[in-house]
Amino acid sequence: MGSVLVHDATVLTVDSDGTVFADGWVAFADGRITGAGPRATTPDKTGFDEAHSLPGHLVMPGLVNAHTHSAMILFRGCSEGQSLLTMEGWYNAIREPEQSLDASDIGPAVALSCAEMVLSGTTTFCDQYFFADEIADAAAASGMRAVIAYGIVQLGDSARGLEELDKAAAFIERQRSGGGRIVPWFGPHAPYVDNSEDLLRAEAALAVKYGCGMHLHMAAGPEDNAETMAHYGLTATEALARDGFFAGRVHAAHCLDLSEADIAIFAAAPAASVAHCASAGLRSGREGICPVVDLRRAGVTVALGTDNVAANNSYDMVSEMRVAGLVASHREGRAQPISSRELIRMATIEGARALGLENEIGSIEPGKAADIIAIDISGPGYSETPDVETLLVYSGSGRDVRHVWVSGEALARDGKLTRTDHSAIRNNYSKTYQNFWARVAARRKAA
Numbered sequence: 001m002g003s004v005l006v007h008d009a010t011v012l013t014v015d016s017d018g019t020v021f022a023d024g025w026v027a028f029a030d031g032r033i034t035g036a037g038p039r040a041t042t043p044d045k046t047g048f049d050e051a052h053s054l055p056g057h058l059v060m061p062g063l064v065n066a067h068t069h070s071a072m073i074l075f076r077g078c079s080e081g082q083s084l085l086t087m088e089g090w091y092n093a094i095r096e097p098e099q100s101l102d103a104s105d106i107g108p109a110v111a112l113s114c115a116e117m118v119l120s121g122t123t124t125f126c127d128q129y130f131f132a133d134e135i136a137d138a139a140a141a142s143g144m145r146a147v148i149a150y151g152i153v154q155l156g157d158s159a160r161g162l163e164e165l166d167k168a169a170a171f172i173e174r175q176r177s178g179g180g181r182i183v184p185w186f187g188p189h190a191p192y193v194d195n196s197e198d199l200l201r202a203e204a205a206l207a208v209k210y211g212c213g214m215h216l217h218m219a220a221g222p223e224d225n226a227e228t229m230a231h232y233g234l235t236a237t238e239a240l241a242r243d244g245f246f247a248g249r250v251h252a253a254h255c256l257d258l259s260e261a262d263i264a265i266f267a268a269a270p271a272a273s274v275a276h277c278a279s280a281g282l283r284s285g286r287e288g289i290c291p292v293v294d295l296r297r298a299g300v301t302v303a304l305g306t307d308n309v310a311a312n313n314s315y316d317m318v319s320e321m322r323v324a325g326l327v328a329s330h331r332e333g334r335a336q337p338i339s340s341r342e343l344i345r346m347a348t349i350e351g352a353r354a355l356g357l358e359n360e361i362g363s364i365e366p367g368k369a370a371d372i373i374a375i376d377i378s379g380p381g382y383s384e385t386p387d388v389e390t391l392l393v394y395s396g397s398g399r400d401v402r403h404v405w406v407s408g409e410a411l412a413r414d415g416k417l418t419r420t421d422h423s424a425i426r427n428n429y430s431k432t433y434q435n436f437w438a439r440v441a442a443r444r445k446a447a
C-alpha cells in the first residue's frame with residue numbers, strides 16, 4: 001500500500017493519555033501506523049509515497065459504529081409512529097415487509113449503507129441481521145472493517161431455530177477461512193422475545209466453542225424483562241447470565257432497562273459490553289435511557305451505535321456522540337456527566353474494545369492498523385477553541401469528513417469514495433428499493 005504522511009493537522013490520538021498534537025502529523029506504511037507527533041518532529045516528506053498537508057483538519061482514529069443493521073436502509077422512513085424497540089412496533093413496521101426480502105436486495109442496500117458510513121467517518125461497524133453472507137460480501141467490497149453477527153430469529157418455531165443455528169455455525173467457519181477485514185459472530189436477535197430458552201443455551205455454547213462474540217438486543221423493550229420476570233422472577237440480563245451468555249464475549253445493544261444487579265453482571269463478566277444507541281432510543285419514545293454513567297462507573301465498556309436507519313435515519317456517528325452527551329445530561333440531571341473526550345473514546349477505542357479489536361484499531365498509535373479519518377473543521381460552525389474534542393462533538397458533523405483510510409487504503413479522498421462512485425451505488429440501490437417495495441405491495445395484495 002506504500003507509505004503516507006499526513007501533516008499540518010490537529011491530531012487527536014485517543015491514546016491512553018488523550019494526547020492531542022495541535023499542529024501535528026501521522027505516518028503509516030503498509031497499512032500500519034508508524035508514528036505521530038508535533039510539527040517539530042515531522043519526518044521528511046520526500047521519504048513517503050504520498051504526503052498530504054491538511055491545515056484546518058482534525059485527524060483522528062476512524063469511528064466505530066457498534067450497532068447497526070446495514071441492510072435495513074431499505075426501511076428508512078418506514079417506521080414513523082412506531083417504536084422499533086417494542087415487539088409490536090418492530091413486527092408491524094419491519095418484520096412484515098421483511099418477509100418479501102430476497103438475497104439479491106442485500107448487496108445494493110449494504111453498499112449504500114457502507115458508502116454513507118465511510119463518507120461520515122465510520123471505518124468499522126458491527127452488524128446483526130439475516131443474509132449474513134451477503135452483508136459480509138458487500139462490507140468486504142466496500143473496504144470497511146466489520147463484525148457481522150448472523151441474526152437468529154426463532155419466533156416460536158423450534159425447527160427454524162435449530163436450522164438457523166446450524167447456518168450460523170457454517171457462516172462462522174466460512175468467514176474465518178476467508179480472512180480479510182470481516183469478523184464473524186453469532187447474533188441472537190432479542191433473547192426471550194423471539195429465541196427460546198433452549199436455543200439461547202445452544203447459542204451460548206456454540207459461541208464458547210468457536211471463541212466468537214455474540215451480538216444481541218437486550219433490555220431494549222418492555223417485553224424482555226416482562227417475559228423473564230413472569231416465567232423465572234428474573235430480569236432478562238439475570239436470565240441470560242443463568243443460561244451462560246456472559247461466559248464469553250457478549251455485546252448488548254440498547255440496554256435501556258438495566259437494574260443495579262444487571263449492571264453488576266455486566267461488570268463481573270470477562271468480556272461484556274453495551275452498544276448505546278441514543279438517537280434510536282429517543283425516537284422510540286421509550287421512557288428508559290441507557291444508564292451509561294452507572295455502567296462506566298462500574299467498569300463496563302460502553303460503545304456508541306446508530307442502530308438501523310429506520311430507527312435513526314442517519315449513520316452520522318459525530319451526531320451520535322452529541323446526542324449521547326445530551327441524553328446523559330438529561331438522565332443524570334446535571335451538565336456533561338460524560339465529557340466530550342469520553343464520548344469520542346466511546347466512538348473509537350471503546351467501540352474497538354467492545355468488538356475485541358482494541359489492539360488493532362481505535363487509536364493512533366504505532367503498530368496499529370491505519371484506520372484514520374480527516375475532518376475539515378475550517379468551515380461554518382467551527383472556530384478557534386481550546387478544546388477540539390468539544391468542538392467536534394457539539395459543533396461537528398460527519399458530513400465534514402474529507403479523507404478516510406482503512407488499513408492504510410484510501411476509501412475516501414476529498415469527500416469522494418475511491419472504490420466505487422457514490423452515484424453508481426445510489427442508482428443501483430434505487431432500483432433495488434423500488435423492486436423490493438413492489439414485492440411487498442404485491443404480497444400484501446395477495447394476502
